[in-house]
Amino acid sequence: MASLFTRWIALLSMLTMSATAATAQSSADLNPARAAVSASGTQTSTNGHAPASLTAADINAWLDGLLPYSLDAGGIAGAVVVVVKDGQVLTARGYGYSDMRSRVPVDPARTMFRPGSISKLFTWTAVMQQVEAGKIDLNRDINAYLDFRIPPSHGKPITMRHLMTHTGGFEETAKYLIVEKAGQKHPLGDVLKRWVPARIYAPGEMPAYSNYGASLAGYVVERVSGERFEDYVQRHIFAPLNMRHSSFEQPLPASLAPLLSKGYNVASEEPKPYEIIELSPAGALSSTGQDMARFMLAFLDNRGALMKPETRARMFADVNRPIPALPAMALGFYHEDRNGQVIVGHGGDTNWFHSDLHLLVNSNVGIYMSFNSAGKEAAAHVIRQRLFDQFMARYFPESGSERRTASTxxxxxxxxxxxxxxxxxxxxxxxxxxxxxxxxxxxxxxxxxxxxxxxxxxxxxxxxxxxxxxxxxxxxxxxxxxxxxxxxxxxxxxxxxxxxxxxxxxxxxxxLDAGWIMPALLAALGIMLLTALAWPVVAGMRKVYGYRSPVSGRALLFDRVMRFTAVVALLVAAGWMGMIAAINTDVGLLDGRLDIWMRLIQLMEVAAILGTLVSVYNAYVVLRSPDRRWFAKIWSILVPVAGLFLTWVVLSMGLLTIGLDY
Incomplete structure (x- = not known):
């Protein structure tokens, strides 16, 4: 989906795209050429060449020279790229394999990929069809359409318009994002009612991409249409467009299941299990390149196959522009305007499939791409970004001269x-x-x-x-x-x-400022580590040299509690880091399997907090004791101070909670 936990670890926003350069171009060619206007007035790129003509022959030669090497260098099993222009499919190209073991080639007409959050465009289409039917009001409280209630927050109701612009104010969710067993799949309504995420912003005020919000919109379609969401899309979007190899069903129907590409981390590894998206309207689609071409053409042609032309215009119009100098959000589509082109589209990711769809509205051009592997060092993210950058630079270069550095x-x-x-x-x-x-x-x-x-x-x-x-x-x-x-x-x-x-x-x-929290956290853990290590070291030295500590009785008990607290604090830190590393490797672990381990870690947190309170009292005792050395007195202060800071981190960062919803 548009953001999965794997990339969340690097950055919640999907922005980290560090990976090996995996294209057939030189490093200079990887950077999109900027256009300039020559003295003759002809638009040219910075290398002096005029824009290439977007023809089938040119795009095929360009893609065939770019993608095979890119996939091989990036460790990606297969890909599909489709370009439409002026109401026709200009090209539909399959590269690599949908099944590495059987060496089944990618067929753009029959091989189904999982385009992740591009699924939301079908959800928004369904919503707007129901708006046309008079069953949904974009500005009405969403609770009017539900059989459960979204609790009030910030004094404003959530509307469908808020959901379509990702300004509903919901916090991010991750649990049950992807599951791998068919028995774990639940009806959409049950999934949404299981846990309503907190609303951390007032509706309409802050863009915060939300899978839950998009799925809530899909459930509204179910409610007002009387049809299960999967059935509604099949009857009202796939069927009219003759998208015969597309489905939101999970698992796929028996007639389509053999067509689905395997998903890979890296092409050289074994294929990964089938991914079930519980929030299905947000990312459950399976489709071929040719079917996605039909979807793009329906929006570009604007002849009423899915909705009235004026409804499409509403979907493409600017609705919310959070940063004035950057592209705006439309209704469901987000703008990617550049190089003088009005561009709307959407990206999408599951664990293993990575896709993009872009519509150049005024030029009547669309491009869709999907990769069935993450690739080496997340190469798929780099390749798809570079492919579109170079597509724009080749066929629709930027006009105008290089802008100078501002004096400010x-x-x-x-x-x-x-x-x-x-x-x-x-x-x-x-x-x-x-x-x-x-x-x-x-x-x-x-x-x-x-x-x-x-x-x-x-x-x-x-x-x-x-x-x-x-x-x-x-x-x-x-x-x-x-x-x-x-x-x-x-x-x-x-x-x-x-x-x-x-x-x-x-x-x-x-x-929440890592500038001071992370150094302080490392320092606190360092104190705990030294305290824990000193325990066996000092005990060993005493045994070797026959030294008997003067500390005894209650003072000795407090000292041992302090050291025990340090050990438990380190175990808590190791537990969370291990948990995060495991989830980063397999987002399927968010299906509830880790709950018992989280509870175990939280029990240790409680023990560490209680130990910290004892350590505070121990510092009071040690400081009052005339027999304790200055080093012991200093350390008796450092440990509870570190413990109190770690306690604040645990409570402030939500590491100790009553429930296990997240």
């Missing part, structure tokens, strides 16, 4: 420096701690460019951003855009063009 670059770069958190976040559970680990740091370079720790080039090096207008930056050597919103002389938020409609980066509050 130094001052504005200084204002940007600091730590930022993603608006797509959790506050009520342990995922808040993940937000801390994935925090973004902005720094200023000596040449007045800035770098953002999470925005990396294919070599894993942070990109450099040059200010070209007040609080607007361009990627040095690339086409990326970054901009900030400033309020009262301070940076209130920033984002990049690809994600501005759905995710912002906000200045980290003091209680």
């Amino acid at each position: 670059a130094r001052d504005h770069g200084r204002l940007m420096v600091g730590h930022y958190v993603s608006s797509r976040a959790s506050t009520s559970n342990w995922l808040r701690f993940i937000g801390l680990l994935g925090e973004v740091e902005v720094s200023q370079n000596s040449d007045d460019t800035i770098t953002v720790s999470a925005l990396l080039d294919p070599a894993g090096v942070p990109k450099r951003w040059r200010e070209v207008a007040p609080f607007q930056w361009r990627e040095v050597g690339g086409s990326g855009r970054l901009a900030a919103r400033v309020e009262h002389g301070r940076v209130a938020a920033f984002s990049i063009a690809e994600f501005a409609p759905i995710i912002l980066f906000l200045p980290a509050p003091a209680d």
